[in-house]
Amino acid sequence: MGPNADNEGSDSFDWDTEDEQEFMLPSSASPRCFGNGNVVCSDEASSSNGISISHFVGMGFSRDMVCKAIDENGGEGNSTAIVETLLTYSALEKSPSETEHVACGGQQFVSDISSSESAGDFLDDFSDEDYLGSEDNDETLSEMDKNLKQLVDMGYPAAEAAIAMERCGQDASIDVLTDFMCAAQTAKEADAQLEELPRFGFNEGERRNYFDGDSGKKKRFYSDNNWERKRQKQRERRRNSDEEVDSTIIPNPMIGFGIPAEPWRRHQRTLPNEVIGPPYFYYENVALAPKGVWSRISSYLYEIKPEFVDSKYFSAAARKRGYIHNLPISNRYPLLPIPPQTIHEALPMTKKWWPSWDSRTKLNCLQTCLASAKLTDRLRKAVADYHNDPPITIQKYVMEQCRKWNLVWVGKNKLAPLEPDEIESLLGFPKNHTRGISRTERLKGLGNSFQVDTVAYHLSVLKEMFPGGITVLSLFSGIGGAEVALHRLGIPLKTVVSVEKSETSTNILHNWWQSTHQKGNLIHIDDVTKLDADKLEQLINSFGGFDLVIGGSPCNNLAGSNRHTRDGLAGEHSSLFYDYFRILNQVKLIMGN
DNA sequence: CGAATTATGATTGAGGTG
DNA sequence: CACCTCAATCATAATTCG
Numbered sequence: 001m002g003p004n005a006d007n008e009g010s011d012s013f014d015w016d017t018e019d020e021q022e023f024m025l026p027s028s029a030s031p032r033c034f035g036n037g038n039v040v041c042s043d044e045a046s047s048s049n050g051i052s053i054s055h056f057v058g059m060g061f062s063r064d065m066v067c068k069a070i071d072e073n074g075g076e077g078n079s080t081a082i083v084e085t086l087l088t089y090s091a092l093e094k095s096p097s098e099t100e101h102v103a104c105g106g107q108q109f110v111s112d113i114s115s116s117e118s119a120g121d122f123l124d125d126f127s128d129e130d131y132l133g134s135e136d137n138d139e140t141l142s143e144m145d146k147n148l149k150q151l152v153d154m155g156y157p158a159a160e161a162a163i164a165m166e167r168c169g170q171d172a173s174i175d176v177l178t179d180f181m182c183a184a185q186t187a188k189e190a191d192a193q194l195e196e197l198p199r200f201g202f203n204e205g206e207r208r209n210y211f212d213g214d215s216g217k218k219k220r221f222y223s224d225n226n227w228e229r230k231r232q233k234q235r236e237r238r239r240n241s242d243e244e245v246d247s248t249i250i251p252n253p254m255i256g257f258g259i260p261a262e263p264w265r266r267h268q269r270t271l272p273n274e275v276i277g278p279p280y281f282y283y284e285n286v287a288l289a290p291k292g293v294w295s296r297i298s299s300y301l302y303e304i305k306p307e308f309v310d311s312k313y314f315s316a317a318a319r320k321r322g323y324i325h326n327l328p329i330s331n332r333y334p335l336l337p338i339p340p341q342t343i344h345e346a347l348p349m350t351k352k353w354w355p356s357w358d359s360r361t362k363l364n365c366l367q368t369c370l371a372s373a374k375l376t377d378r379l380r381k382a383v384a385d386y387h388n389d390p391p392i393t394i395q396k397y398v399m400e401q402c403r404k405w406n407l408v409w410v411g412k413n414k415l416a417p418l419e420p421d422e423i424e425s426l427l428g429f430p431k432n433h434t435r436g437i438s439r440t441e442r443l444k445g446l447g448n449s450f451q452v453d454t455v456a457y458h459l460s461v462l463k464e465m466f467p468g469g470i471t472v473l474s475l476f477s478g479i480g481g482a483e484v485a486l487h488r489l490g491i492p493l494k495t496v497v498s499v500e501k502s503e504t505s506t507n508i509l510h511n512w513w514q515s516t517h518q519k520g521n522l523i524h525i526d527d528v529t530k531l532d533a534d535k536l537e538q539l540i541n542s543f544g545g546f547d548l549v550i551g552g553s554p555c556n557n558l559a560g561s562n563r564h565t566r567d568g569l570a571g572e573h574s575s576l577f578y579d580y581f582r583i584l585n586q587v588k589l590i591m592g593n
Numbered sequence: 594c595g596a597a598t599t600a601t602g603a604t605t606g607a608g609g610t611g
Numbered sequence: 612c613a614c615c616t617c618a619a620t621c622a623t624a625a626t627t628c629g
Contacts, residue, residue, distance in 0.1 A: 252607085286621060288605065319621080365620060372599050403618075438596055448621045478621095552621080560620035563602055 248294040248306070250287060254320060256307035260334040260457065267329060275302045275326045279545065279591060281584055282327065282458065282482075284450065284552035285577075286559050287320040290568045293558060294322055297569070300581045302326075307458075311451035315339050316346040317363040317406075317426045319451045321552075328461045335456040335488055339428060343408065346426060353409035357395050363406050363418075366426060367561055368447030370417035371405035384413040420446065427481075428452025428488075433512060434479055437504045445505050450481030450552065456489050462548065469494040469520065471543050473587065475528055475551030475580055476500065480509035482550045487516060494520045495543045499528050499551075528579040533586050545591045549584050553577040 056066040257267040275281075283301060287294075287308050294306055301324045311319035316339070340346035342361045344354070379398050383390050390398070398415075401407065407415040418426075420442040424433050427449055434442040459482075462470060469492030474482050477498040486493060496513075500506050506524055513522045523539075525531055540546065556562055557571025569577060 250606085284621095288620060290604070318619085320619080321621085364618095367620075368622060369599095374599070400618090404620085440596060440598095444621095446621090450621090555621050556623085559622060560604065562620090562622045564623045566603075566622085 246292045246295050248298070250308050253313075254287070254308050254310040255313055256309040256323070257329040258332070259309070259313040260332075260338075261313065269329065271304065271326055272302050275304065277326050278547055279549055279587055280325070280327055280462070280547065281549040282323065282325040282455075282551075283580060284321055284323050284455070286555045287322045288560055289322075289555075289558040290566065293569050297322075297577060298324065300578075301584075309454055311454045312362045314453040314457065315426055315428065315451060316341055316343055317451075318365050319454065320365065321451075321454070323455075323458060325458065327458060331461060331464075332457055333460045335428070335453050335460075335485075339425075339453055347408055347422065350408045350410060353411055353414065355389065355409070357389050358399065358402065358409070360399075360402070363408075363426070364403055366406065366418070366423050366447055368444045369561075370443060371401075371407060375401065375405065376407065376415045376417070379407070379415050380413050423447075428454075428456070429479070429481075429484060430512075433484075434508055436511070437508070441504050445479045445502070445508065448555070449478050450485065452481055452485045452488065455481060456485035459485055459491075459548075460489055462486075463489055463491050466491060466547055468492065470547040471495045471545065472497070473539075473546040473549045473583070474498045475549070475583065476553055476576070477509055477551070478502075478505050480505075480512055483509065484512070487518075492520070493518055495523065496520065497523045497525065497539055497543075497546075499525045499531060501526055501528075528576060528583065531579075531583055533590070536583065536586050537590050540587070540590050546587055549587055551580055553580050 053063065053066050053070070056069070061069075255262065257269070281301075283297075285297070287306075287310075298305055304324050304326065306322035306324045307329075308320070308322050311317065311321070314334070343363055344351045344361075379401055382394055383398060386394075389395070402415065405417060407417060410416045420434065420439060421431060423443070423446045424431060427446060428451060429446075429449075434445055437445075470486070471494050472482070472486070474480075474496055477483070477500040480498075483493065483496060483498075498506070498509060500509070506526070510522065510524070525535075553576050554573035557565055557567045557574035558569070559566070565571060567574070569575060
């Protein structure tokens with residue numbers, strides 16, 4: 001009946017080595033900026049797994065740095081380790097001063113992007129005068145490395161040590177550095193009170209203590225030695241690790257700069273001058289990413305703070321996402337018709353079988369996998385034994401599984417996962433949008449997509465700006481959430497350059513393009529890493545520039561559902577964010593000329 | 594061999610309790 | 612403040628099926 005309560009004490013933990021590695025992850029570093037095509041070293045031979053020096057150079061690191069990082073990691077095999085090494089170097093070189101003011105009812109943004117020494121500068125407005133690491137010869141670097149290592153050995157987080165070294169100068173003594181960090185620490189502790197925001201009554205906090213001897217897997221863990229040790233280590237790490245380098249605050253309620261239901265909430269923001277469009281850009285990823293990820297993404301995208309929005313305010317299913325963009329935020333309007341807002345409205349057939357003790361009105365996030373038939377059958381058996389409502393412990397267990405797997409009631413005591421066409425509808429896509437490919441592929445494509453109504457609400461401000469239509473660079477297009485959103489807004493698509501690796505997703509977008517009788521051009525490119533400055537310049541010359549650069553880079557190394565490779569931004573796929581950043585910069589640069 | 598099926602926790606943060 | 616409960620989460624990998 002209950003979930004398998006096993007694996008107590010079966011895992012062995014090796015925290016000692018892991019802690020060291022995590023310290024090496026700085027949580028803030030400034031991006032390198034790009035010049036013209038001369039940064040692209042096309043003569044580089046790719047290694048067997050397709051990762052080359054130019055791949056890392058493309059992320060914005062200098063060539064020297066890349067070579068050194070590859071050497072340190074014993075060749076090009078371990079790209080994740082190389083990226084982390086590079087990010088550490090970046091933190092050593094420079095860390096952005098995180099000045100930030102929060103005005104009442106709005107936010108102000110202060111940019112602090114400096115150009116670097118690498119290959120041409122892309123922002124003429126900024127000078128190099130406050131940049132100190134103009135020639136990072138090996139001796140300087142290794143000296144700084146030595147200091148960093150010593151500080152880390154003393155127990156300081158690498159990120160703070162790197163910041164201290166940057167602030168105090170390269171040849172500051174260890175004493176000076178520790179003093180600096182001590183002062184910074186106390187300042188931050190005193191700074192740790194800023195929290196307001198009203199709360200909504202969406203989830204009534206009905207918390208009961210439940211003591212279930214059978215299905216209770218938790219109580220027993222508390223007396224487990226490994227478990228205790230692990231929790232202790234976690235607490236220690238939490239105290240030690242970068243106290244407040246991650247300044248990202250996820251708002252509650254998660255409504256960003258406003259939702260259609262509350263147009264009276266007024267927000268204002270000030271963007272840095274160099275990102276006031278065009279070109280407009282729109283970047284998306286999961287809101288609940290590992291610590292520090294959003295502040296890093298933000299530091300690359302001109303220090304613009306993400307707009308966190310949960311799609312449950314636009315549809316019957318939740319979808320917590322962060323959006324960084326330079327779009328205006330006033331006079332937004334929702335896509336019509338307004339989609340069903342509750343489970344019963346979206347799936348009327350379920351109403352008949354819905355038990356009174358299932359209090360859900362919204363579905364959770366639509367993911368890429370569905371519950372197994374064995375699980376739903378176990379749940380059916382757990383509930384079917386009772387004439388009336390099952391006991392509270394059974395209810396708890398069933399509800400937990402329902403929430404985890406987004407199950408709905410489709411018969412007496414019968415639960416089932418959603419069908420692909422239901423997911424299409426909940427995400428705002430037309431019926432049969434993904435039809436024609438395998439069920440597994442459909443679920444994957446849909447699970448990785450935008451919620452169309454949510455994105456369209458943000459993009460709606462483009463309509464009056466581009467009455468004649470727009471030219472779009474769509475990165476990581478997937479099944480075409482951005483295209484569908486723009487089309488449903490009635491914004492003509494003059495040209496869409498779509499970059500997408502998956503062939504099945506590409507076909508879906510292509511089919512949609514034809515079936516909606518688009519007048520414009522749809523151009524496909526299959527690899528973001530191959531979209532270099534030359535290619536961009538060629539495209540921009542052909543179409544007169546891009547009005548919008550839109551895309552959400554891979555989230556699978558950030559998403560909470562990933563048990564195996566939740567490696568953060570440095571992960572194999574999620575690191576493609578740096579290509580979004582690179583391409584956006586190159587577009588801005590080329591269009592600026 | 595592609596498609597379908599199934600099992601597989603950890604990391605966060607909010608909020609309660611003593 | 613220490614400690615706990617509760618909740619959410621754009622997935623991966625191994626295996627089986629047809």
